[in-house]
Amino acid sequence: MSAFAATPEPPYYAVIFTSLMSDDTQGYAAMAERMLELAAQRPGFLGVESARETLGITVSYWRDRDAITAWKQDIDHRHARQLGRERWYAAYRVRIAYVEREYPR
Amino acid sequence: MSAFAATPEPPYYAVIFTSLMSDDTQGYAAMAERMLELAAQRPGFLGVESARETLGITVSYWRDRDAITAWKQDIDHRHARQLGRERWYAAYRVRIAYVEREYPR
Numbered sequence: 001m002s003a004f005a006a007t008p009e010p011p012y013y014a015v016i017f018t019s020l021m022s023d024d025t026q027g028y029a030a031m032a033e034r035m036l037e038l039a040a041q042r043p044g045f046l047g048v049e050s051a052r053e054t055l056g057i058t059v060s061y062w063r064d065r066d067a068i069t070a071w072k073q074d075i076d077h078r079h080a081r082q083l084g085r086e087r088w089y090a091a092y093r094v095r096i097a098y099v100e101r102e103y104p105r
Numbered sequence: 106m107s108a109f110a111a112t113p114e115p116p117y118y119a120v121i122f123t124s125l126m127s128d129d130t131q132g133y134a135a136m137a138e139r140m141l142e143l144a145a146q147r148p149g150f151l152g153v154e155s156a157r158e159t160l161g162i163t164v165s166y167w168r169d170r171d172a173i174t175a176w177k178q179d180i181d182h183r184h185a186r187q188l189g190r191e192r193w194y195a196a197y198r199v200r201i202a203y204v205e206r207e208y209p210r
Contacts (some may be wrong), residue, residue, distance in 0.1 A: 003125060003160040004198055014202050016119060016164055018154050020108060049123050051156040055108040057164065059121055093109055093209075097119050097202035104198075 005047025005061050010099045012046055013062040018055055019084075019092040028088045035080050042071050061099070068096065110152025110166050115204045117151055118167045123160055124189075124197040133193045140185050147176050166204070173201065 021028070039045055039060060044067025050058040062068045071077060084092070126133070144150055144165060149172025155163040167173045176182060189197070 004123060004196065007200075010200075014119075014121060014200065016121065016202075016204075018109060018164075049160055049162060051158045051160050051162045053156045053158070055154055055156050057154060057156045057162045059123075059162065059164075091109065093207060095112075095115075095119065095204050096206040097121075097204040099121075099200050099202040101201040102198060 003049065005049050005059075007046050007061045007099075007102060009105070010102050012099050013065060013068060014097045014099050015060045015062065015068060016095040016097060017058045017060070017092065018095075019058075020055060020090040022088055022090045024087045026087075027083070031080050031083065031088075035077060038074065038076060039071060042074075043067060045071075065096070108154065110154050110164075112151050112166045112204075112207060114210070115207050117204050118170060118173055119202045119204050120165045120167065120173060121200040121202060122163045122165070122197065123200075124163075125160060125195040127193055127195045129192045131192075132188070136185050136188065136193075140182060143179065143181060144176060147179075148172060150176070170201070 036048065039048070044063035046061035046063060048058060048060045050056075062071075141153065144153070149168035151166035151168060153163060153165045155161075167176075
């Protein structure tokens with residue numbers, strides 16, 4: 001799997017998730033891996049790019065807003081997000097963005 | 106400076122820049138720092154978030170597309186991008202995206 005997401009010709013959507021970890025990281029890595037597996041199976045999932053230093057940045061790409069909304073409502077994903085808020089993340093931001101251009105192609 | 110960009114209420118724009126470094130990193134760090142300083146002085150610059158593991162992800166936020174275009178045309182920035190393509194990056198992607206939502210606020 002390439003580090004780059006193999007996204008199609010725009011337009012499509014991006015979810016830019018930035019986070020700072022708390023001191024409690026128990027169970028986080030396994031859950032993150034599991035959520036990536038589940039997301040990748042969703043209709044409309046286009047790919048993901050991720051890096052962490054102090055700040056973690058994960059950008060997932062989606063066909064449209066409906067695909068993002070459906071994944072947000074997934075029960076396992078809801079549970080994971082709740083644990084994230086309660087335990088793993090000191091702070092986070094989510095930005096939903098409409099990708100208009102991508103280059104080089 | 107917080108790791109998170111202090112972006113305003115959407116809408117605004119994001120430039121999602123993902124990259125893989127080449128083996129030639131000489132001069133890269135100083136140039137990246139210089140470009141960040143210059144970008145931060147541009148009208149319409151809203152902030153930046155960055156992380157690198159294997160993949161580097163830098164998301165810069167801008168008031169509108171005109172601000173992005175003006176920064177893209179900056180002569181020092183053009184020179185830096187040329188060096189990036191020729192020396193520092195094995196591969197990269199740029200995505201221009203319209204941020205519709207941000208939470209929590």
